[in-house]
Amino acid sequence: MAALELLGGGFLAAFQFWAFMTIVTGLLVGVVAGALPGISFVNAMAMALPFTYVMEPTQSMLFLGGIYVGGVFGGSISAILINVPGTPASLPATWDGYPMTKRGEAKRALTIAVTASAVGGLVSALVLTFLSAPFASFALKFSQPEFFAATLLGLVSVIAIAKDQPVITMVSLLLGIAIGTVGVDPLYGQARFSFGVPEMESGIRFVVVMIGLFAIGEVIDLLATDRDLRPKKTGGKAIGAKFRDILNVKGAIARGTGIGCLIGMIPGAGATPGAVIAYGIEKQVSKRGSEFGTGVEEGLAAPEAAKNATTGAAMVPLLTLGIPGSAATAIMLAAMMLHGVSPGPLLFIMDPTMVYTIFAAMIIANILMIFAGIGVAQLFSTLMRTPPAILAAFIIVLSVVGAFGVRNNIFDVYVCLAFGVLGWGMKRVGFPSAPLVLGVILGPLAERYFLTSMANFKQDWTVFFTRPISATILGFALIFILWSLAPGLKRALRRQE
Amino acid sequence: MASIQNKEQYRTPRTGGRLPPGLGLLLPTLLPLGLLVMAMILPGFMFESDQTASTIGLGPAAWPEAILMAMAVFCVLWIARDVWALGAAGRRPTLSFPVEDDHYHFGKALIGLLLIIAYGWSLPVFGFAVTTTIFIMIWCLFGGLRNVLVLIPVTVIGTIGLMWLFMGLALMPLPRGYGVFDNFSIWLLRATGIY
16 A cells, blocks of 8 residues: 555656656657667667766656666667667567568557557566565575576577577577677686787677678668568558557567566566567467468567566666666666665665656656657658668668767678678578577677686586576476477477378 | 578579579588588687686686587588488478569679678778768669659768767767868868767
8 A cells, every 4th residue: 555655656756747758758769769770778878877967866767767668669660660670679579570561561560569568568667666575585586597597598598489490590599609709708808719800809799790680681682672661551551550459469468578577577687588588488379389480460569568578677676676687777776876876675765755756657658658659660660661772771871870889980880791791691591690699699698697607606517407596497498498399399200200 | 580491482592693503502501511610610719829718717718619519519410411301302401592572683682782891891981971972872873763853862961860860969989081081071060060
């Protein structure tokens, strides 16, 4: 009851004119930044940090929270429309969202995505409001071996994406992880695979790989096939989503939301593993699992719900324990510290108004996201009506600028172009690029957690199996692999008979 | 992703400029071999010649070596499967060229790739403004856009819009070029109110 009263007070504070406008501004900045490849919402949050100096502590959190919520969704706009994920977590949106665009159903795909994201985010905000305390004590039990196990679960979930080709999928994933090892290692500080090139010592950034593999390959195909991405019209109206379409994916949204909430609360896991695992599970559960990758609505809705469901959940360890669960929440922590606010259990006692205003703002931001998302998506969708030659030219320029913007370094542009050529070649021979990208994103995390676990536990590798939570997560990973491979193995056995 | 799942998709690519016969079979089959060789030799090039890997704990080489070894194992499995498949009648290699909805113009694709590489290469030399203007114009012409009344505004307004967004708003230090191009870029940035 006390929580409800406090939440009511939080809503009153969040609906004050300037507080509300701060949420709306943050949301719009986040959606636009997320939708532009290369300018991730985390970058936008980092750039926005100095602006929060002049704000009140609560207002600064509303602003950054708005960018966070909007940005996590925004990445899917470019993923769906031009096959370039604006954020790593939007990677699954390219698998089923972009094929819908190719069928002329961009508007429908965007409506499904924004609705699923909003539902996922809203439920997550409610979880943050009412279940922070019990989950905080659970999150405290996580250490390096558990983080490694969670990252490994994210990595193996890729098996479900291409169960008919598990060997090639594994090669692609391992190649991605190997690319992720380029540069100074996380524990010993020694440069690997730098080949005498100083820029290589800083490593190869996943954003650069992602832009190169997806954007350039796609643009070249657009050019070589004279494909038209303009929305197709039926009876004078562009194909949009009907309410029935949303109802049809309600199960996928519910599952994605649940998975996102659970994974979001694991510090360090974040939106990308959440979205990929949700996609993998949905592929197994859905009756249309074998059609995934061709523009199936469930394949779009589940990861969309999951990635936004991680937003509120990732703030649980931040607000209750002061542990940032992702890069975005780390920036929020920095903003709180700058204002002299220390997150943790004491914050709930010392300043409950601030805490519940943040909770209310997260709920409001997720509801407003439907309008902001549709508005920005409409703008981007209008851009799709431009002739393919113009569209392709600007995608290339945006991609190159995006690669440059990662570190303001021309070397990243060259790396991006090299991966562009590689991505085009991979597409031509049918070699899957998604596992490679996932390997580049999660590989360095897995390595860091693995090495620090080993160092902390006297090089005892059994620690991953003797700690209950780590062992349980690894058990889930094993079950997931077997579950994903079972249909293919059954088919192979039937063929043998 | 879906393209590799559909076994019906294998065929010699239907292209505007066809690949030589047999290359469609050979390329996907050689790929695992190339990756296997790469996984085997790369550990030898992990560190600079004047460096030795730390021997404390697992060391910095342990993780990449394990990953490359695992990759080599999977490449061997892939090769074994392909050798078996090519030996058995009616079977196909694991990878295959995807079917396109329309004709695939390989020549156009290769020229496109060259244009993109040239754009990236000339960016630091001529600066963002000049290179982007020329690139968008050439790309649009190559893509079939011939209307000058569309081409020029799109190129000029588009480039200035991108400069304003990235250099003005996001404060990104995009390349200005060398010598005379640097001076031109500075003049343009001042003229458009960005500097």
